[in-house]
Amino acid sequence: MTSIVQLFAERNPSLISTFERLLPFYNSRDFFIRILRDSHKEIGLSDVLCHGDLWFYNMMWKTAADFNNNDSDKRASNEIGALIDWQNIHTGSIGEDLGHMLAFCCDSPVRRHVESEYLPQYFKDLKEAVEQKGCQLKVTFEQFLRAYNRQFIAHAMHLPFIACVMLSIKETTPEERQRRTEILVQRTQDCWNDALLRLQEEFPEYFV
Incomplete structure (x- = not known):
């Protein structure tokens, strides 16, 4: 992965200085194992079931016709119809799928808004749903948020x-490719900046 990321940075020079700060982490297999496999356990959390590749390519949406009795209305609704591509299913961190989806699918203003406004609501709804099943969610919101932040770093x-991969999926005009590149470069820069902040907060030992 590192060589591809380095090539992406070299093709987009605004990324180079941040990439160089992250390079020691890219080169550490032990670091990725710690983040992805063990980091939630370090803060007292047990494994949960993870999809492993949760992003928009693996999400199917119900159509508006499912709700308005108009069979010709093929617009996507706001309700998920199915999650597909379960080949990477495994046990891991409660923050993994959220970290994967928000890093890959959202521009930074949207992601940061979701992190501040919707993750607390998600946790509240999750806790209530678990309790309605007669169980107890043995996770505090602080643990949940830390687990998310740790997973976000890796994603x-x-x-x-x-x-x-996104830039090579289908042929586009040069103008459209340039626009898509600019969006992904900015998203990468913002994600890297936030990842560095969370690295310093969650793993200060790497910065001694």
Whole structure:
């Protein structure tokens, strides 16, 4: 992955200085294992079931026709119809799928808004849903948010690799390709900046 990310940075020089700050982490297999496999356990959380590749390419939406009795209305609704591509299903962190989806699918203003406004609501709804089943969610909101922040670091670092895939999916005009590149470069820069802040907060030992 590192060589592809480095190539993406070299093709977009505004990314180079931040990439160089992250390079020691990109080169550390142990670091990625710690983040992805063990970091939630370090803050007292047990494994949960993870989809493993949750982003918009693996989400199918119900159509508006499902709700308005108009069979010809094929617009996507706001309700998920199915999640597909479960080949990477595994046990892991409660923050993994959210970190993956928000890093890969959202421009930074949207992602940051979701993090501040909707993650607290998500946790509240999750807790209520678990309790309605007669169980107890043995996770505090602080643990949940820390688990998300730790997972976000890894997925923010993975984003430019996926950006290269996104840019090669279908033929576009040069103008459209340039516009898409600019969006993904900015998204990468913002994700990297936030990842560095969260690295310093969650893993200060790497900065001694």
